[in-house]
Amino acid sequence: MVDDTDKTLRLDSSKAKSIEEELYATLRQQVERLHPVQLPMSDFWQSSGALLDHIEGELNNAVKNEGHTLRSHTASRRQANVRRVMTELARKRLVSMLNHAVSSTLGPEGETSSAIPALDWNKHDPAEQKFHNQCIRLVESFMADVNWSEMQKGAGVTHSIPKLPSGTQQLDAFVEKPGGLTGRGPPPIEILMAEEKEIEIQEMDEEDRISQMEAYPEMMEMANQQTIEENIEDVIEEKLVPSAPSKSMTLDDLIQTGPNKVSPSEEKVVLQEEDVPQTIELLRIRIIESSDEPIMTSDGELSLEVGDVHQLDQVMANYLINSGVAESAPL
Known part of the structure; x- marks a missing residue:
């Protein structure tokens, strides 16, 4: 059960025994695999830490109540074995996470290999997912530093980044968990900003302008007449506006x-x-x-x-x- 006061996972004896058995079983499975195996629980490493706290409490109580007896000696050996198994399992799982990140990112031509299955992060610890994502970023940084794409595909070939209009949202924007849908973050895109279209002003000499005016004389007459009528209406409106007496006038x-x-x-x-x-x-x-x-x-x-x-x-x-x-x- 969980204590809300200090956010520390408290275990009883049966729950501690179950977690200890899962810890040993997971190590036996991971020893024979190059890629990380699925964990029995999503908060595996937090539960393992709670197991060590439980064993530490039993050891302290045994020494306090009975002194250094066979019971306290057994609890001490149990604690040492759990720590050894946790260290070995963490080492093998981190190596397998690194192996999976490198193999899935650094393919024969710098592309993701389809032969390596993606990890189901619902069956792995969140801390391991964070480590895996950081490994992928390091591999991508290495590929950029050594110009991996050019070495694999030849000089002059670059990886094109898709160009999308402004306001485009990627699917990772709707996913709350870190890393988005794939756990690696959204792919790079280039947002196109709205560009103002420049109006091309063609330079015309006086002869071309006169020839265009003579080609459609009736259109020029209508435009001039409409402009004159609008000017006359504006003048009449300005002249006929009555001026009211000012409030400050005596x-x-x-x-x-x-x-x-x-x-x-x-x-x-x-x-x-x-x-x-x-x-x-x-x-x-x-x-x-x-x-x-x-x-x-x-x-x-x-x-x-x-x-x-x-x-x-x-x-x-x-x-x-x-x-x-x-x-x-x-x-």
Whole structure:
């Protein structure tokens, strides 16, 4: 069972005996094999360490309670045998892992050999998988240092790396375990970045440009006419935008403001727009403060006397109301 306080695997006597038997059996199988054999459990080396802790505890209890007796001597010999078997098994398995990594990576022409089966990492310890992956990286580094591909395939032949568009994800990105699907990490790829297409500007002399314009005169006339109409519409919109009185303007400024002078070109535009009927919304107000000087409105001068009722456009009426000179007087 597992103690959550110190994350140390605790064993009872029966479980310790079972792990010890599996340890000896695995060593007997590995001695005759060049490649690593499957382990009876995925956390094999952690369980083996817990077995040594269990034997160490039995030995300490025997010495503490009985002294150096036959029981403590037997526990000491058992501990030494387990350590010897673990050392021998670890040595043979690491050599077999190295042999498998080199044989599967360094083929006759630098390619992976199909005759060597891949390891099922569900049947091996995670620490062994990490060691195996590091061995593969060392072999690949050796192949790159000695230019192995050129030696095997000839000069001028290089290993091409696939080029994929940006945003491409490899399958290893969806696998949580280290090493990905194969345990060796994703294969190298080159991501192509989006390149901006350069617009080729052809240089044309004046004669070629004139000849192209003369070839399609009707198209040039339509383009010029459309450009002129758009410019006229922009000018009309800018000229006819009414300017509302500024909120910071005082009543005296409004009285002193006279009729704006209209240039001949503006007058012509205004005359053209007079034919279009326009609806002006009026607002009824009552004067609550007299003024000695009249103010200028769209209909001319207007005298301000207390109690007078007028109907003015909304801009002027709202200005007088906000200035405290008038108040709204709806019917």
